Amino acid sequence: MAASLSLSFPDQISLLDKLQLFRVQGRDKRGNKVLRVIGKYLPARMVSCEAVKKHLEDSVFPKLGEKPFSVVYFHAGVQRGENFPGISALRSFYDAVPDPLKENLQAVYFVHPGLQARIFLGTFGRFIFTGGLYGKVKYVSRLEFMWEYVRKGEMEVPEFVKDHEEELEYRPLTTLDYGMESDFPRPYCAGANMDNPMALYSMRCIS
Numbered sequence: 725m726a727a728s729l730s731l732s733f734p735d736q737i738s739l740l741d742k743l744q745l746f747r748v749q750g751r752d753k754r755g756n757k758v759l760r761v762i763g764k765y766l767p768a769r770m771v772s773c774e775a776v777k778k779h780l781e782d783s784v785f786p787k788l789g790e791k792p793f794s795v796v797y798f799h800a801g802v803q804r805g806e807n808f809p810g811i812s813a814l815r816s817f818y819d820a821v822p823d824p825l826k827e828n829l830q831a832v833y834f835v836h837p838g839l840q841a842r843i844f845l846g847t848f849g850r851f852i853f854t855g856g857l858y859g860k861v862k863y864v865s866r867l868e869f870m871w872e873y874v875r876k877g878e879m880e881v882p883e884f885v886k887d888h889e890e891e892l893e894y895r896p897l898t899t900l901d902y903g904m905e906s907d908f909p910r911p912y913c914a915g916a917n918m919d920n921p922m923a924l925y926s927m928r929c930i931s
Contacts, residue, residue, distance in 0.1 A: 764801030
């Protein structure tokens with residue numbers, strides 16, 4: 725994830741503020757705040773990891789406070805080379821989250837995950853997201869199932885996410901399409917190196 729030389733650091737921060745990639749909005753069914761994350765909105769070719777972390781530290785983390793919260797992540801529209809930051813950036817973002825916030829995180833609702841995203845996280849997720857976060861990721865295949873865990877009407881859902889939902893309605897249902905689920909059994913790869921070509925290739929195919 726490399727920043728474009730055409731944007732200064734302040735301009736990168738301004739762009740992130742404008743795009744609202746991260747937005748604290750609505751509450752889950754337990755009354756906890758929800759951090760909405762829209763993967764498609766990440767301008768991975770235009771902003772640096774440092775800019776994203778600065779944006780999080782200044783504009784997002786303070787709004788979460790010191791109480792439990794949940795994350796809703798919309799994966800629709802994420803494409804390698806466009807808005808997917810890569811494995812090193814993901815780990816860097818996660819490491820920038822203060823420990824108290826990691827402890828307060830109740831669940832990450834991963835909405836509309838692709839099969840390759842499931843496979844990747846099932847294989848390498850434990851090495852990227854330590855400290856228990858990996859076990860908090862819950863796949864949500866349809867918006868109707870998300871509303872079972874998040875208060876409907878309090879969170880804005882982008883139109884392209886709704887369009888993606890409609891496209892999925894024409895696809896035959898599989899066992900992966902029902903309700904909310906944790907990851908399928910995760911292989912343990914002792915000594916896996918996140919910098920090796922196979923791991924990098926897997927990340928590039930996450931969409």
